[in-house]
Amino acid sequence: MQNRCKWCNLNNPRYIAYHDTEWGILRTEDVYLFEMLLLESFQAGLSWECVLNKRENFRKAFDNFDYSKIAAYKEEKLQALYEEKGIIRNKRKICASVQNARIFGEISSAYGNFYSYLCQFTHGKTFVELGKTTSPLSDQISADLKRRGMKYVGSTVLYSYLQAIGVLYAHDETCDLYRPPVDIVL
Secondary structure: OOOOOOOOOOOHHHHHHHHHHHOOOOOOOHHHHHHHHHHHHHHHHOOHHHHHHHHHHHHHHOOHHHHHHOOOOHHHHHHHHOOOOOOOHHHHHHHHHHHHHHHHHHHHHHHHOOOHHHHHHHHOEEEEEOOOOOHHHHHHHHHHHHHOOOOOOHHHHHHHHHHOOOEEEEEOOOOOOOOOOOOEEE
């Protein structure tokens, strides 16, 4: 049997696949970075497993995470999302996703892509951190995104986001996938 990170529910094949093939692997494409930001913002106050189990429903409901489409949502689309049983129907989070999509697009345009924006904080490096829920890095990025008007992007949400997209490398040392990248910063 493979050893995995303690947080991985071994009874959920979707969770195992996410852990084994996606979590912590550096991804820099805007659509993926927005997808994870949207999902992490919906996770605030809930479990990641809950959000992950609804991911495909979110994908359908939110136009394949196309942030330019989401930024243009009008009241009719928001009403449909409020009633969509396959997603988390938190009205404030749904409204925030539209605002966050607009701001994400502005940042991406200003920096060439969202990953380049993140690199102003990371200098393109990957950081190894285990057993934390926030860090000075997540504090800085969270504060900047909030200053720009994003919602549901607190330091804990940003920390999870940075782990998910591979900026923070956090596989447990007992996990069979524990192989910190060469360019790590401890």
